[in-house]
Amino acid sequence: MPKISIIVCTFNRAQKLGDFLNRLESHVLKSNLDVEIILVDNNSSDETPKILAEYKASSKLTVITVYEIRQGANYARNTGIKNARSQILVFTDDDVDFTDTWLVDFSNYLEKHPECQVITGKIIPKFTLPKPEWLIDRMLKVYGQQNYGESSIDIQFPDFPVEMNMAIRMHVFDLYGEFSYEYSRDDKSLMSNDGKFFFYRLSQNKEIVRYIPGACLFHIIPEIRITPTWVIRRYFWQGVSDIAFEHLVSRQHKLKELIDSLSDFIKLLNQLRNGHISPRRILWHWHGLPVSSKAWHAYQWGVVSRKLGLK
Numbered sequence: 001m002p003k004i005s006i007i008v009c010t011f012n013r014a015q016k017l018g019d020f021l022n023r024l025e026s027h028v029l030k031s032n033l034d035v036e037i038i039l040v041d042n043n044s045s046d047e048t049p050k051i052l053a054e055y056k057a058s059s060k061l062t063v064i065t066v067y068e069i070r071q072g073a074n075y076a077r078n079t080g081i082k083n084a085r086s087q088i089l090v091f092t093d094d095d096v097d098f099t100d101t102w103l104v105d106f107s108n109y110l111e112k113h114p115e116c117q118v119i120t121g122k123i124i125p126k127f128t129l130p131k132p133e134w135l136i137d138r139m140l141k142v143y144g145q146q147n148y149g150e151s152s153i154d155i156q157f158p159d160f161p162v163e164m165n166m167a168i169r170m171h172v173f174d175l176y177g178e179f180s181y182e183y184s185r186d187d188k189s190l191m192s193n194d195g196k197f198f199f200y201r202l203s204q205n206k207e208i209v210r211y212i213p214g215a216c217l218f219h220i221i222p223e224i225r226i227t228p229t230w231v232i233r234r235y236f237w238q239g240v241s242d243i244a245f246e247h248l249v250s251r252q253h254k255l256k257e258l259i260d261s262l263s264d265f266i267k268l269l270n271q272l273r274n275g276h277i278s279p280r281r282i283l284w285h286w287h288g289l290p291v292s293s294k295a296w297h298a299y300q301w302g303v304v305s306r307k308l309g310l311k
Helices: 014-031 048-058 073-083 102-112 137-143 170-176 196-204 228-250 254-273 279-288 291-307
Strands: 004-010 035-041 062-067 088-093 096-098 116-120 123-127 165-169 208-211 217-221
Touching (some): 014 102, 048 062, 062 073, 088 102
Parallel strands (some): 004 088, 123 217
Antiparallel strands (some): 116 165
16 A cells, blocks of 8 residues: 555646656655555546556556546545545645655655644745736735745644645545535636635644645746736635635525625725726726736625625
8 A cells, every 4th residue: 555645636738747747756756655646637628638548657656547527626636535545645736846855745744743634835836937016925825825934833724725735644534524515616717715615624623734844846827827817817716715615604694695795796886986987987997906906806806796696
């Protein structure tokens, strides 16, 4: 039985998938750890199945390839869990690169700290283009940036690990179930908070979820995501996602929520108008806002849209 199962879910990234698999294989071989790699094809329509099959046939590692027809990151992750044979599951994505000690850091820390059920590490966005000036530091969280400093620290809910960089003991899923199917990012949206309900359950049972400064990886950001349009859309869906979680754990009375939502809608509309009546002037005002302000508006519109049942 392998010591660690690395679970990677992939969807329609055939163009870059081969390079990622080579990076992953090189990293695992250098670690000298007993590892199996579980690759979950989440209903891809490109050359992904062919690339996975070729990689499995040529790899020096134990590779398991599985297919999950249900679209969504959590469907794919849970399929990976079902096929894993190890007691330590490491989750990452197919658009990352690794620091030299990433996997060893996870393995060593879990061995030394049996009280920890989940550990996560630092995530640094790595842009394929120069970072634009409008993309200020506090907005980098939409790219998965995670940095709690240079010391280990327990993560307190509502904070929770970014799903692309975490190690979880298998028995945790036996105790608390898998990742929620209630909402999960798919190819039709930028829904977020995939793991939030899972970590909510862990927090309710006072399980330890810890950040360590090691186990660091780089999240590779393609050109298409380094645009105001993508960032604003991502903020909108974050607002939708946050309310989706609230509805999952403690939904208030529908009539009260509807009244509150309509009130919020009017307030947002007035903020957007900035005192103007002419649609042209409102549009000019919008275009003149910094991207960070547009992102804030987009988040608030996402919140209202979900509350009103529009998303």
